[in-house]
Every structure is written in structure tokens, then in C-alpha cells.
Amino acid sequence: MEAMWDAQGSAGNADGGAQELIDALERVVPGRVLWHAADTSEYSHDRSHHGWAPATAVVRATSTEEVAAAVQVCRAARVPVIARGTGTGLEGGANAVPGAVEPATGIAAQRSRAVIIDLRGMNRILRIDPDSADATVEAGVLRSELNPVLAVHGLQFVAGPGVDASIGGMAATRASGTNAVKYGTMAENVRGLTVVMADGAVVKTGGRARKSSAGYDLTHLFIGSEGTLGIITELTLKLAPTPEGRTLTVLSFPSVDAAARVVQRCLQAGVDLARAELLDTAQIAAINAYSHTDFREASTLFVELSGEARSLEGQAARLDAIADAQGLLERRRIDPADQERVWQVRHDALPAAQALRPDSYTWSTDVCVPIAHLAQCITETQADIESSGLLAPIAGHVGDGNFHLAFVLANGDDAERQRAAALYRRMIRRALSFGGTCTGEHGIGEGKMSDLIDEHPTGVPVMRAIKRALDPEGLLNPGKMVDLRGD
Template identity: 50%
Template structure:
């Protein structure tokens, strides 16, 4: 891909950025290519420059200069997004906060930590065992705290620990003009003022750039038990989960793998579970409580003709069994050699989940595409990895049509166009469908905080 020459305006911006931030501003071609996109299939172009910020002051200086020059800014963490939220354009500056990677405070007795935005989830958790604590929210993939907060990320543990929205107490945010604000507090509750913290959580860098976050921590459980259960049908699997949740069972994780995914895992890793709809469940707590909860779940499972394939209380064996869930995407890709995924997700009320997934499976069969389904079934959130054979433009068109119908179906069921991937570039039109009556209010907030429209333009909200 050819890197476009800087315009006169671009040169002026670069001159000022370099004067203010020196070697933290790079126009190296390889770096521009590397920082220009996330893991999505959406379009991108190398930016004018990458600013590798090392502090809130660096972010403030960069935004102040870009604001003065009306230059677009695309914030970036680890680039693990799936909807183009970190994709740059040729006239933009990539603001990379991944070097802001310090754990600033661990308040063990108050169960919170304050970290810089570039801290990886794994790095935060590596700093917590001496305090017998963990940060339990966020996706299965390793990602930066700032990126997780910006997308309100979640994952397999959300049914128990909540999403990032429930686990962010306070933020430091740099606004479009370079001004710095702090939001929230380190207390569990407050009635003071507007909830600005959760305005920025999930805003995907369109309202401000998160540079620090204060996060809720949780004790490391004394005991864990997980199990893999084979179900005769999707309906049986989901009804079992609904029954378990309504029976006050405290599921920590409950994941659905459809039969296509299980078959892919068998081919890819030698996974030995029966090729059918599969639930992976986990309970945590003290040993007596965990055993009791698991036994109650087993009793319910029998009512829905589910059969236990494996179970364990050993952490190492549990990690080995859970690896199947983490291997789901690479296993799926191996079904169509050379393919690239078009990943998508929706979330619906749990009672509507079976009908929504079954209708999606019929759509997939009719299209002729290969598209395995996995889901955080305790939340009503499921993912479809639509596999695109190399160079097959018709398949891409079919995949886009399939995705559009999936979103329409989820919205008709009272759900949302994305449970955790975010909107980014890929679901801007879906946002308009989902939030028709509130869209103008969102635009008003955007215009107030970012009047020149420089923060991650084109993401989340379509141009008005």
C-alpha cells in the first residue's frame, strides 16, 4: 500500500507535533502500516504519523495541536478490535497509548486498582496475586485497559462479574481540545452529578481519549469447578441455562459451542467431545459451595437430557478444557483454508436466544457459507465467524447480507446490534436502527465535546 505524501496542512501538524513530542512522533512506513488497523476486515489507510504517547501530558499536547489544525485523531491500544474502531485514514494521526503501561495503585482493602490506559489485562492480573485479587472482567483475548473501557468490552465471565461498565469506577480522559478531566471516584457509589464515567465507557474514542482507569478488583476464589456438557439440541442447551439462572445458580461462566464449532475443534486440536451443541460451565467459591452448585446444575442438566463429557476442580485441567473455547476461531478458520473471518456479534434476551440462533443457522445453510457460532449464552450474546474464502467477492457480499439480517433479527427480538465487539465502522448503520430516537441526542453530545469532529471520525455515529 502506497503511503500518500503529506499535504501542506499535514506537514504543519507534523512539524508542531514533532516540536512538542520529539521522537514520540514517527512517520516510519512500517510502523504506519502496523498501527493503521485492528483485526477487522474493514478498510484502512496508513496515517500521517503515529504518536506513541507515554503520559497523559503527551496525549493532551497531541490533541491540542490536532484540534488547532482540525486533524483527525484515531486512538489505539493493542489493536484487538473486530469492527474497525482503531482503523486510520490517510489524513489522520494514530494516537497510540500502548506505552502508557504502568499500574499506578493497587488499593487491596478497597478492592480497586488505578492503571494507565496501555496496561494489558494480563499485566494487571500479574500484579495482583500477592494481594489475592484479580481483575475478572474483559474479553478472552488479551487487550489494553483503555481499549477495553473504550469499547465496554466483556467476555466469558460477564454473566458473573459484569462487563467493563460494571467494573470501571473512575477515569482520566483527555478531551478533543487537549483539556484533561477526571470522572467518578474510588467509592462503590455516588449520587454526585452526571455519570460521566459511563458516558466515556463504550464511546470508542469518539468523545475523549481515556488515559487512566480505576477498576474494580475481585478476590481470587478458593475453589473452581468447570464441566463440559453435551446437549441433544440448541433448544435444550439454552433452556437448561435459563433454568439454571432462574434457580439462583451462580454461574461464573457458561459458554455455548455449536456443533460446527465442536467439529472444527475435533479436526483442529483432536478435541474429543461429542459433535453436538455443547455447554461449558464454571462455578467459583469455597469448595463446599462449588460442589453444591455443580451438583445442582447436574441435576438440572439431567432434566434436559444433557450428558457430562468432562469435569474438573484442578486449575491446570480446567485451563486445558477451557482452551477449546479460545481455540474456536483458529479452528473455524481451518475449515476453509486461506479464509479470513467476518466476525460479528449480537445480544438478545435469553428467552429469544434459541429462536435467534436457529434462524441464523438456517440463514447460514441457505447462503452456503461456513459460519460457526459460539455464545456467552448466560448473557444472550452470541458470535458468528463468517468465513470468507480468499478472493471470493460474492462470499463477502453474502456475508454482509447475512450480518445485516442477523442484526435486524436481534433488534426485532428486543436485543442489540453488538453485545461486546462495539460499533466501530462496521455497525454504524445498525446504530441508527437501534437508537433512532436517541441518535440526535448522541450527536449533540458528540458535537459539544468534539465540535471540530476530530476524534475517531466516522466511527459509532454516521455523519449528520
């Protein structure tokens, strides 16, 4: 498809065609359009190592109507549109592409044709119904903003990663995080959506009812679609009661295998795990250095139990017995006043890993496998890391069979990057051979498109057909999820 304009002008100036687009955007979202490369660069990439280029313009929307109007302007100009929340993704899902770029530095060589629609200004909590345990929010609301308001009603929104991502971005990537073992992913915690389609039309999906058999499940079609089918602007959320009590125990083991098997045995025995996080020795060492903690440098579990206070003691006793049977090295009960601080230490695992090595960047990736294969999958991945000579700490949501590997790579070292790529491919193939998936929660973005084909060779053509049906001109977040040139 021929573009109606070209945005390959200088870093600080738009060319004539791009200026017409910018002027049109200014008319529908006055005073909130950025177009200088120095300004748009901040919005043009996520936290991943994948390539990006400064977007031609950024629209800072504050309503569904403004998003729809901006999409209509871009469609008329045949300009790609990328929705963006907080930019915390790890697979380039919100990156502006194409553009020649050095992955280690993120320095872009040319402008991207895309327009970014920044949803952070859509940050209103529209409705809370404590009796129905649901709420409706705009896409830019952060979980850290929502939960203090919900706490007044004895409620919480539990889905989402450790980073403070936007609710809309979490739905777009089908995020999960540490609470998923008990409460599920975003897919289980969203009841309805408002979505702006590729032509600017506004569609509402789902509703507030706890169940429905009304037609195609459009809500779950858009959840996890990474902005390639539509732009999520509002969400109706399922809420959970705040638990009466919580315990957090840090357990050290002689091996990752032993730690993973503790979680497997707990699930088999019906221990009500709220969170179960595994960190290998390299990751614990990184955390100790970065967060000034003194955890034993061994394969470690952070295990949280939650529920009625009278049941927690019995649950903890069952956890202790299972841990002892797997060769427990050390047990540390965390004081309730320190629990949030310790969980923040866990959430800081990625920056802690990068801090192990100066002048480096991280390539963070994840896989997910059936629980029965988790110990073997992690152990074999650790062996690959050791033989490769790479620095790559492991952390994982082991209650779900999901683990993350963070390559810490030297800037500009192509040989090291190639070794990491080879190890990454082995990890993906191993996960798929166990009946797992190439990504438990990071998403596909631009980084895992070929892995998606390996995982779902018969499903990807169906995904392409859906993409073509809903976005026939291919303007919504192009170059992500599925490659329309592939068939």
C-alpha cells in the same frame, strides 16, 4: 470543513503539509513519532474485516500529558485523532479511514489523514488498595499484566474479552467477555477515568467511592464511546476477590436449543454461574482441529462455577440435574490443572474458525437478546446459515444472551460476501425483534453504524448532539459510532 493539509503523498514520504504536522508532533513527543507508511500500517487497523488505510503518523505516547499535547497539535492542524490500544477490536473502531482498501486483504490504496495515538506505552499500574479493593492503572495496561500483581493480594480484575486487550481499550468499547455473567461488563467494573478531550483538556470523572450521586455520570458516558468523545488515559477499577474454588464442566447436547435452555434453567434456579459458553457443532469441530482437542462434535457448553469450596459440590449437582433433563449426551469434568488450557481453547475460537478454510478471512459479529429468546434466536440463525451454504461457526456467552457468528469467507468472492451480508441483516433484525441489541460487546465502530440507527432511532440524534458538544470539529475517531452528516 477544509483540511489545512493533505496527506495523499506516496507510501514512503509525507508531503509538505503532513511534514509540518509530523515536525510539530516530534517537538511534543520527541523520538516517538512514526510516519512512513510501512511503519504506520501496523497501527492503522484492528482485527476486523473493515477497510483501513495507513495513518499519516503514529504517536507512541507514554503519559496523559503527551496525549494531551499531541491532541492539541492535531487540533491546531484540524487533523483527526484515533486512540489505539492493542488493536483487537472487531468492528473497525480503531481503523484509520478513509482509504480505498480490499477488505479481504487489508491492502490500502492511499494514506489516511488520521494520526494514531498509540497508548501501549502507558502501561503503569499506578496504585493498588487491597483494603478498598480498587486500583488505578494507565490505559495501556493489559489484563494479563495486572492480574498477576493483584493475585498477591488475593484479588483479580475480571472484566474483559478472551483476547489480551488493554484496559483502556476495553473501557472504550464497553467490553465484557466470559466472566460477565457473574461479574458484569467493563461498565460495572470501572469507577473513575482520566480523559483527554478534543481540545487537549484533561478531565477526571468518577472517583474511588463505591457510589456517588454527584452530577452527570461522565464515567459511563465515556465507557463505550470508542474514542469518539475523548481519549481514556487512566482508569480506577473495581476489583474482586479470587474465588476459593473453581470447577469446569464440558457438556454436550443434541441441539443448540437444548444447550441454551440449560443455561436459562440454571439462571432461573439460582445456580451461581461464573462462566457459561456455548459452541455449536461447527465451532467444536474447528476447535478440535485447531487446538488438537477431542471434544464430542455436538452443541457444547463450557460451564464454570466458582466460590467457596463447600458450596461448589451442591452447585455442580444442580447443574448436572438440569443438564440431564435437557438430554445431555456427554459430561466431562476438567481437571483443575487443565482448566486454563481449556479456556484458552475457547478463546481461540475465532482463529480456529478461520483455519477451517485456506485463503480466507473472517467477518465476526455479535448480537445479544433476552435470555428467554436466546435458544430461538440461535436456532433460527443456524437455519439461515444452513440454507445460505456459508461456513459460519457460532460461539456465545450464553449466560448473558450474547452470541457470536464468524463468517469464514473466501478472499475475493463478492457473491459469497453478499450472501453473508444478507444473513447478517436477518440476524440483526431478528435480535432487535426480540428486544435485543445489534451488539453485546463488539461495539459499533464503522461496521454497525446503520444498525445503531435501527436500534435507537430516537437515541442516535441525542448521541450526535453529545458528540457535537464535546468534539465540535469532529476530530476524535471520525466515521465511527455516529455519522454527524445524518441530520
